[in-house]
Amino acid sequence: MDPLEAEKHITGMNPPVFFYVTYGLCLCLGLLCVLFVSLWSSLWLGGFAWNGSDLQFNWHPVLMVSGLVVLYGIAAVMYRIPFTWKQRKSTWKWAHAVLMFLALFLSILGLCAVFDFHRAADIPDMYSLHSWVGMCTVVMFAFQWVLGLAGFLLPCSPRWFRTSLKPAHVWLGSAILILSLTSCISGINEKLFFSLSNGDTEETYESLPVEAKFANFLGILIVAFGMIVFGILSKAQWQRPEIDESAYPLLSEHGT
8 A cells, every 4th residue: 555545544534333343342252251261260160279279270261261362362453443553553563462472471371270280180281182272372372472573573673574474473373363262162161071070060061051051151252252353354444554654753663
């Protein structure tokens, strides 16, 4: 997009109402995901602790859903918000990086919770497909974050490297979100099988007790959140216009 066309696109358009409706739905679904996973862990799984007991494990679903899905998804659509288009992109690059780092931190903390619980309970690590997918997701996420930091935020990064990295960064970001959704949904299902088939209750997963219905609905909320995020990312007209920011003092890295 040439500078004149970009300026008209940025200053001459009213913010699309449908975008803000969709973005609001995205935020609401994200909050519901965090609320539902917290209530599941509190009301049915017994609450939280950090002492190697079952209560420590309960941090795992809360931290993974909050970080690996919700915060990640919100950070992914940050550049689509129209009011950010009139501001310096570097500011929103850092905001994007900080949110992604927080999502990564919560994900790593969630892994620490489950590994520490396994060690205390003498349970083997990394034996299920859920654990394999989850670990691959976090490793890819960490690699993506470091690569994005080196390519887009370090001033010494050459322009050709940033240009070459961007398509891979976008593709890998979408792949990580798909894997995040997959690992969280499979983890909910795995936990339900364990908690409703351990002999401590007469209810079984097959009888679909209230806990199973609640956790299944949590899975549906996670899927819906992911679909909304991908819907926002897929619309070309909601992408931030690519312009030469040096031509616009308000958008330039050195603008006032």
